[in-house]
Amino acid sequence: MDIARAIADLQSSLGQRITLSKSDLALHGQSESHFPPSPPDAVAYPETTAEVAEIVTLCARHRVPVVAWGTGTSLEGQAQAFRGGIVVDFSRMNAVLDVATADMTARVQPGLTRQALNDALRATGLFFPVDPGANASLGGMASTRASGTTAVRYGTMRDNVLALEVVTAKGEVIRTGTGARKSSSGYDLTGLFVGAEGTLGLITELTLRLSGQPEAISAAVCAFDSVADAVATVIDTIQCGIPIARIELMDTESVRAVNAHAKMTLPEKPHLLLEFHGTPASTAEQAESFGALAREHKGSDFDWATQTEARTALWAMRHNAYYAILGQRPGARAIVTDICVPISKLAEAIEETRADLDQAGVMGPILGHVGDGNFHAVLLIDPDNPDELTAAKAASDRMVTRALALGGTATGEHGIGVGKLDYMQREHGGGWALMGALKHALDPLNILNPGKLVPPRN
Structure with a gap:
C-alpha cells in the first residue's frame, strides 16, 4: 500500500x-x-x-x-x-435526479438522506417509506439493507431498490436493474450490491420504488401487562391480515427511559406503538380490529394520535429512544445489537434475553420492530471499565446464539461490519465461504471496505 x-x-x-x-x-x-x-x-x-x-x-x-x-x-x-x-x-452527491410520478420511482444520488427525499416528494403525493429511525443516507441504507419501523407493511431496502449505478473495484461504472417493477433477466445484481456494505462496489446512484401518501394516518399507544401479551397481539394482528403500517415494541425499561427523556407519562409496562395507513374509514376499521385483539390479551385502551403534530411527537419519542436510553446512564457508551427471529418465537426470545441481561447485571432496554420479528437491545457500558464491555459482549453473543437456535438471524437490519463477523460461519456455514469467493472475484485486491462482512484475508 x-x-x-x-x-x-x-x-x-x-x-x-x-x-x-x-x-x-x-x-x-x-x-x-x-x-x-x-x-x-x-x-x-x-x-x-x-x-x-x-x-x-x-x-x-x-x-x-x-x-x-x-x-x-x-x-x-x-x-x-x-x-x-x-x-x-x-x-456532496445528494441530489434528486428525477422523479417519475406515473411510475412511482425516483432516481437519487447516494448522499441524499431519506428525510431530504421525502421533503422533495411532498407535493407529488408520493413518499419513500423505509424508515430506519436515523436520518441516514440512501446509499448507506442500501448498503446495509436497512429496514425499520415501516417494514411490516412497505418492506426493506431490498424491496424498494429497483436499480443501481455502481463503481466496481476496477473503477468501472456499471448499472444494475431497470425502472421496471420486475425482471427475469439474468442474475439479480441489484440484490447482490444491496446489503454488501460497500465490499463489492461503491453505489453512486439509486432508482427507488415510491409509495402513495396515505389519505389518512392514525397512530396509537397501547400498554400490556407483559411482553408475551404484546407479542401475542402482534402475531394475531398479522395472522388476521390487518394491514398495519407500523407496530413497535418498547419494554418496561425502554418506556422508563423515554418517559424521563421526553417528559411522557406512559405506564411503566410494555407498550406497542402503532400506525394505520389508508382512508379514514379503513384506518378506523383497522384500529377497531386491532383493539379487539389487544383486549383479548389484556391490552389497555388506546391513546390516540390523529393530528400530525401528535403523531410526529409519538414517533420522535420512538426514534429518540436510543438517546433516551443513553440518558439513563450519563457518560455511558452503548453496544447496540439486534437479532431477528420468526415471530412465533419472538416472545420467547425477548423474555429470555430480558432475563439473561438482568442475571448478568447488564443494563439493556429492549425495543424493536416486532411486526417482522426484529428487536434491539441497547447495552450500556462504562467505556473505562473493560469488565463491563466483556459482560455486554458476552450477553450480545448469547442473544445471537439464542436467535440462531430459534431459526433466526444474527442481525435483522444493523448488518455485519466487523461487530458481527464472528457469527457469519455459524449462521451461513459454507455460504459464507461463497460470499468470500464472490468478494475475491469482484475485488481481487481487497481494497473495498476490507475486513468487513466476508471471511478475512490478507
Whole structure:
C-alpha cells in the first residue's frame, strides 16, 4: 500500500476536496456504537460518478483501501477505516435526479438522506417509506439493507431498490436493474450490491420504488401487562391480515427511559406503538380490529394520535429512544445489537434475553420492530471499565446464539461490519465461504471496505 502516492494523485484531481485535516479524519473515524476511533488517512468528497471512479482506480493502482461514508450512522463499524486508506464521503452527491410520478420511482444520488427525499416528494403525493429511525443516507441504507419501523407493511431496502449505478473495484461504472417493477433477466445484481456494505462496489446512484401518501394516518399507544401479551397481539394482528403500517415494541425499561427523556407519562409496562395507513374509514376499521385483539390479551385502551403534530411527537419519542436510553446512564457508551427471529418465537426470545441481561447485571432496554420479528437491545457500558464491555459482549453473543437456535438471524437490519463477523460461519456455514469467493472475484485486491462482512484475508 502506497498511501502517500495515492493521496498525491488524488490531490491532483480533487484539489481541496481531499483532506487530511485532523478534524475531518477524527469525524470520519467515529462510530455510533462502541467501536474505538479509527481515523482514515484521508477523506475525499467527490461530486460526480466519474470522480468516484477515478478515486477507486487510483486507490486500486496503489492498493489503498476505500471505505464509503454516508452519514456515519451504521452500528457495526461498517463505515470505519480500520485498515486506514481513503474514506469517500458522499455528502456532496445528494441530489434528486428525477422523479417519475406515473411510475412511482425516483432516481437519487447516494448522499441524499431519506428525510431530504421525502421533503422533495411532498407535493407529488408520493413518499419513500423505509424508515430506519436515523436520518441516514440512501446509499448507506442500501448498503446495509436497512429496514425499520415501516417494514411490516412497505418492506426493506431490498424491496424498494429497483436499480443501481455502481463503481466496481476496477473503477468501472456499471448499472444494475431497470425502472421496471420486475425482471427475469439474468442474475439479480441489484440484490447482490444491496446489503454488501460497500465490499463489492461503491453505489453512486439509486432508482427507488415510491409509495402513495396515505389519505389518512392514525397512530396509537397501547400498554400490556407483559411482553408475551404484546407479542401475542402482534402475531394475531398479522395472522388476521390487518394491514398495519407500523407496530413497535418498547419494554418496561425502554418506556422508563423515554418517559424521563421526553417528559411522557406512559405506564411503566410494555407498550406497542402503532400506525394505520389508508382512508379514514379503513384506518378506523383497522384500529377497531386491532383493539379487539389487544383486549383479548389484556391490552389497555388506546391513546390516540390523529393530528400530525401528535403523531410526529409519538414517533420522535420512538426514534429518540436510543438517546433516551443513553440518558439513563450519563457518560455511558452503548453496544447496540439486534437479532431477528420468526415471530412465533419472538416472545420467547425477548423474555429470555430480558432475563439473561438482568442475571448478568447488564443494563439493556429492549425495543424493536416486532411486526417482522426484529428487536434491539441497547447495552450500556462504562467505556473505562473493560469488565463491563466483556459482560455486554458476552450477553450480545448469547442473544445471537439464542436467535440462531430459534431459526433466526444474527442481525435483522444493523448488518455485519466487523461487530458481527464472528457469527457469519455459524449462521451461513459454507455460504459464507461463497460470499468470500464472490468478494475475491469482484475485488481481487481487497481494497473495498476490507475486513468487513466476508471471511478475512490478507
